[in-house]
Amino acid sequence: MFDSVLIANRGEIACRIIRTARKLGLRTIAVYSDADRDALHVSLADEAWHIGPAPAAESYLVIERLLDVARRSGAEAVHPGYGFLAENAAFAEACQKAGLVFVGPPVEAIRAMGDKGAAKAIMAEAGVPLVPGYHGEGQDIPTLSGAAGSIGFPLLVKATAGGGGKGMRVVRSADELEPALLAARREAAAAFGDDRLLLERYLERPRHVEIQVFADSHGNVLHLFERDCSVQRRHQKIIEEAPAPGLDEKTRQAMGEAAVRAARAIGYVGAGTVEFLLDIDGAFYFMEMNTRLQVEHPVTEMITGQDLVAWQLAVAAGEPLPLRQEDLAVDGHAIEVRIYAEDPSRDFLPSIGRLEHLLFPAEDARLRVDTGVRAGDEVSMHYDPMIAKLIVHDVDRPSALRRLRRALEQLEIVGVTTNAGFLARVADHPLFNRGAVDTWFVDSHRVELTESEAQLSPVMPALAALFLLLERRSPVDAADPWSPWNSTTGWRLNSDNYHPLLLGWQGRDIEVVAHYRDRGFLLEFDGSSLEASAELDESGLLCAVIDGCRYRARVVRDTTGVTVIERGRTVRFDLHDPRLDALDATAGGDLSAPMPGKIVSVLVEEGARVERGAPLMVLEAMKMEHTITAPADGVVSRLNYQVGAQVSEGVPLLVFDVEEGG
Incomplete structure (x- = not known):
């Protein structure tokens, strides 16, 4: 085993890696941006090094700076966590050339799975089932349109280098295709620096079921069972559980074997996740392979009793896997919910601000909290707005659900809007309680899951x-408790x-x-x-x-x-x-930015007459696009910002004159 590890990440995953590495006796080296000077992961590590300004593109994504810190600190290994450079083949290769152990898969495996089109070809060769689609090199609009016609609608547009729902669009007709391609391309370029796209037949009501795989450098490959990640918003997971409810043993075994074949096909080493779509008829299809640890890995740890970060570090050091497939078994049921600073009633827009008050439920053998923040920390526009993950475990799913509801009741967060109440309503929903969910569960039940946001108990x-x-x-006069001015009985004469x-x-x-x-x-x-x-x-x-x-x-x-x-x-x-209240200076005709971000597209000109719902501007924030639409029929009388402008929350983006009767 090496003696020191640099954690090239931030937030809750950096904290998690640091804690495990220190249990193993390793020296831990953290990195931080200007925004993270006082972050929790900085205080937990043995050393912490500054790497640049708050924007990730100028700090956490700058390979040269990370390697410089590794050299100056004497780090022997680098753990990329998840997100940022975790699945970046160039970073893994740079670490190897610098003589550092990269805690992750081989460069060739990252490249193979990082290109979603090439990954599909490899999986087909390995006998892993695929959703019909287009994964070719041709990226011009006519080529993609022709492929879409062959696949048929509805279809899914996805970023070739994608993940987390970024660069993804559902297209239901030919008329929607070109705008969706252009928007997905912009979003993919901003999130991954790669605007290539692929097309797939869209499955209307699938479940998202994934298999945790692990491999070592001695040829051993195994899986640690499945996770159901069907409850999503904006194509991003918010609730994960293991094992998948209602999955029969035959399908479970077939998916596990397919995932192991996928890992062997690319010479995989380390922790990875093979993601499948499970159709309503029981057929499953390869979606992608994430060549890193997943956000939801704690539910797998809970049902297997294993520390996957410790496994990662051991395998990276050349050790064999500690167990064989037959040594693993499922123990009980685990559920994880992601607590985000976001507003479900405003289409899950991130909420920016200071965590004025933060209290998590007490941890024990059945309840775990993974977080990278403390009270007083800022949730900024620069990074993912996840505050924490609550993970519960019990003997069966009903017991785990009861424990989850109790944990959400005990959660206290003040300073930002969160999705905690929304998650509690999901946990109470009868369909979720029966395990009858799919990837459209949130969208299908959006009204009932958010309607109480607009209701107020007396x-x-x-x-x-x-x-x-x-x-x-x-007391007005604390020095004299008998002072008559301290009387608060509310007595009045007559x-x-x-x-x-x-x-x-x-x-x-x-x-x-x-x-x-x-x-x-x-x-x-x-x-x-x-x-x-x-x-x-x-x-x-x-x-x-x-x-x-x-x-x-x-x-x-x-x-x-x-x-x-x-x-x-x-x-x-x-x-x-x-x-x-009388001094409210906001003009009635101003359309304000719902959050801090960057203007990536202006879709109208000054003087344009538009109808209600027409797209006017596209704002990018936290690597996601948010479209500003016309609130009524009217005229865009002034544009206050152009493409490329950085805007603060609440600033008027444009002036809109509502037409009479609009």
């Missing part, structure tokens, strides 16, 4: 009001004492009128009348009784509002100042 404003009322009970509170929620005002009572308050708002009392316990939790029912909630105060967290539900209320 308990939440009541809890916010109680917290604010308790806050006002703080009148009912009451206190109005104005809360803002999703653009509407909620006035809560609190009437003081002997043992609490009578709260009136939105036609509701609630008897309530509350106190703060030693840990800062709000303990309330509302109409006879007890509640425990975390309430976090900031300069402009309060956030209430109660049994997994999180609601933020603005505290309104009517004088400031």
Whole structure:
């Protein structure tokens, strides 16, 4: 085994690798950008080296800088993690030429699987089933259009060098093809530096099932069973579980054997994942092979009891695999959910901001939290907005689901919008509970999974009001507890004492009128009348009784509002100042940037008359494209930005004049 390893990554995977490497007695060397100076992975490592500005293209993706750190620090091995340069053959080759051990597969295997078209040809030769499609070299529009006509619609446009849903479009008719090709090409070039595309027949309701494979340099290849990753948004996984629910033993064995054949066909070494689409008729098709560790690897670790990062390091050092196929068995069921800083009600747009309050459920043998952040850290526009992964394990799927729901209830995050509530609703959905999901599950049930975002339980404003009322009970003169100015009983002579509170929620005002009572308050708002009392316990939790029912909630105060967290539900209320509301300077006709990003396409000219829903601009953020559309029939009277401009969240991108009746 080598003595030191450089982790060429950041976030939760860097933290995970560092912890495992240190258990093995290795010296760990981290790298960081300007944005990550105070990141968790930096503090965990034995050493940390600065590699450049915040944008990944100027830091984590600069091979020369990483190699320079390896040379100067004396690192013997480099672990790329996942994302960034993890599947970059040039990086693996540069590490080898520099005399470094690359903790990953051979360069030839990365190249073979990195080109999705070439990978399909290799898989066909190895007898691995393929979805019919076009994987050729011709990339001009006429060639791709001709191939699409032969395949038939609907079809899937995919980036040849793709992954994570980037550069991917579903096309249902010939009219949609060219715009989809152009958009996928732009997105692929931005994400991977390679704009080549391939086409495949689109399977309407498949499941996404993948096999974890492992190989060593002694010719041993095995698989560690399957994971179901069907619950996705924007073609990116958000819930993964192992084993796949409802998969019969015959199919499980066939998929495992096909995955092993795929790994042998390219002389694979290390950890990899062979991804399949499982059709409704039980047939499965090779989709791609990821030549790295996957985000969802913890569910495999939970059901097998193995540390896959430790396996990676051992295999990279030339050691044989620690087990044989017959030594492996499935123990129970594991589920992982990805906690993202994003807003499900706004098509999962990433949420940027500071993590003002962060509390994860307590870890134990059945619950694991993988994260790269702490309270006070920033979720920036430069990197993936994942905050953490919650992984649960139990004897069977129903037990694991109960454990997952409890973990999501205990999660507390304030400062950014998250998908935690959305994930809880997925976990409660009857189809998910039956394991009856496919890759279109989220899109098919989007309304019911997000509709509660637009609903408000009366308990939440009541809890916010109680917290604010308790806050006002703080002694005015702390040095003299008997001072009459410290009395907060609300007593008034010849009148009912009451206190109005104005809360803002999703653009509407909620006035809560609190009437003081002997043992609490009578709260009136939105036609509701609630008897309530509350106190703060030693840990800062709000303990309330509302109409006879007890509640425990975390309430976090900031300069402009309060956030209430109660049994997994999180609601933020603005505290309104009517004088400031009158100073809102945003013009009604401005279309603002929903998040920080870069303008990659302007689709209209000034003076253009457009219909409602017409695409106006394309904004790229976090390597994904977001189309700004016309809110009504009208005229684009002014363009404030052109292609290439970097914009901040909330800036007006253009001025749009709505036509009368539009």
